[in-house]
Amino acid sequence: MNKIASLSTLLAACLFAASCSPSVQADPVSPTASSPAPVAPEFRGIDQWLNGPPQTLAALRGKVVLVEFWTYSCINCVRVMPHIKDWHAKYRDQGLVVVGVHTPEYGYEKKLSNLQAAVKRFGITYPVAQDNNYETWNAYGNQYWPALYLIDANGRVVYQHFGEGDYDTTEAKIRSLLATRK
Numbered sequence: 001m002n003k004i005a006s007l008s009t010l011l012a013a014c015l016f017a018a019s020c021s022p023s024v025q026a027d028p029v030s031p032t033a034s035s036p037a038p039v040a041p042e043f044r045g046i047d048q049w050l051n052g053p054p055q056t057l058a059a060l061r062g063k064v065v066l067v068e069f070w071t072y073s074c075i076n077c078v079r080v081m082p083h084i085k086d087w088h089a090k091y092r093d094q095g096l097v098v099v100g101v102h103t104p105e106y107g108y109e110k111k112l113s114n115l116q117a118a119v120k121r122f123g124i125t126y127p128v129a130q131d132n133n134y135e136t137w138n139a140y141g142n143q144y145w146p147a148l149y150l151i152d153a154n155g156r157v158v159y160q161h162f163g164e165g166d167y168d169t170t171e172a173k174i175r176s177l178l179a180t181r182k
Helices: 003-019 075-094 112-122 135-140 167-180
Strands: 048-050 064-070 096-102 128-130 147-151 157-162
Touching: 048 112, 064 075, 064 135, 064 167, 075 096, 075 167, 112 128, 147 167, 157 167
Parallel strands: 064 096, 096 128
Antiparallel strands: 048 128, 064 147, 147 157
């Protein structure tokens, strides 16, 4: 194998290992008076919406929104899913809206019927956006599966977490944001 092919293989392996990794840590956004948290990008390039009509962040202002980037073949995404479903069930009546943004890692994950089967198999009831062309993914500058972005009632990204873990911290942030919107 030539050096370029070897280097390409090594680079691909590193990117794959980092993309769906349980060891990636949270990167909370720390807004200040002089530097507020960034405005959350709108959902872009969505091929299909499952479990309801199309969502927009503009229409969700006043709510706390959890945007979850996931793909159904990623084991780390599957391990995070029970927590997302639990938060959706516990806090939806208090103003939390969960939106799953399914951004495929592999070609077969782009197929709508496969995504529909996965949503049914996992018992997901919150809205799921099919982001086959990575337009929403890129708008967020996202690099990982799973990735969680919490958006406050003013439409600003105030917390993000990549990978598995820190469920108590994320839930505490959800509760805090819900309490401050009242």
